[in-house]
Amino acid sequence: MTAHTDSDRYFSSVAEGYQEKVTSWPLSWLRARESSAVAELLGDVTGLRILELGCGSGYYTRQLTEGRAAQVIAVDKSGPMIEALKLPNVQGIVASASDIKIAETFDLILSAGMLEFVPDPAAVMANARGHAGEGTSMILLMPEKNIFGQLYRLFHLTHGVRALLLSHREKLVLFEKTGWKVDRVHRVFPFTVVFRLIAV
Secondary structure (H helix, E strand, C coil): CCHHHHHHHHHHHCCCCHHHHHCCCCHHHHHHHHHHHHHHHHCCCCCCEEEEECCCCCHHHHHHHHCCCCEEEEEECCHHHHHCCCCCCEEEEECCCCCCCCCCCEEEEEEECCHHHCCCHHHHHHHHHHCEEEEEEEEEEEECCCHHHHHHHHHHHCCCCCCCCCCHHHHHHHHHHCCEEEEEEEEECCCEEEEEEEEC
């Protein structure tokens, strides 16, 4: 059984009640800080067409719809997670972020807390670039490779799920190789970082 299959199975198994779990203490404390950083880098999403990769049960999807995005295409490999999405102007798609092909480009791409669980981050980032229009930005939330990030990784290992930790330099190399440049960085204590990337 591959780590990727294990992560798919794990997140599908916790889909029911997942939204309540991540908005309850103590996860709510971290999520609120991350959400604030993501919102700051998203800026005004009014009227935008947005692709969300790894939407889960819709924590950030709700943020996008509340911000009056015109349309959100929300993608996740977990069918149960997609089934939890019942939001206006949202189309949920069960698919891999590295393989999905949509015959259009988007004003904005969001991926929060997914990239560390995929087998090939470069494939995901390159595929996201293929869905980016001129001037499209991508908001990306990832764990940091520090002591708290290692604890995050160990937590997931106890559930049979491998979380990849990349150094800051490794992230920059990944972005450059897949057609993105860093515009802004917002670090969130204790172990996450939010990037705003611009398609080049």
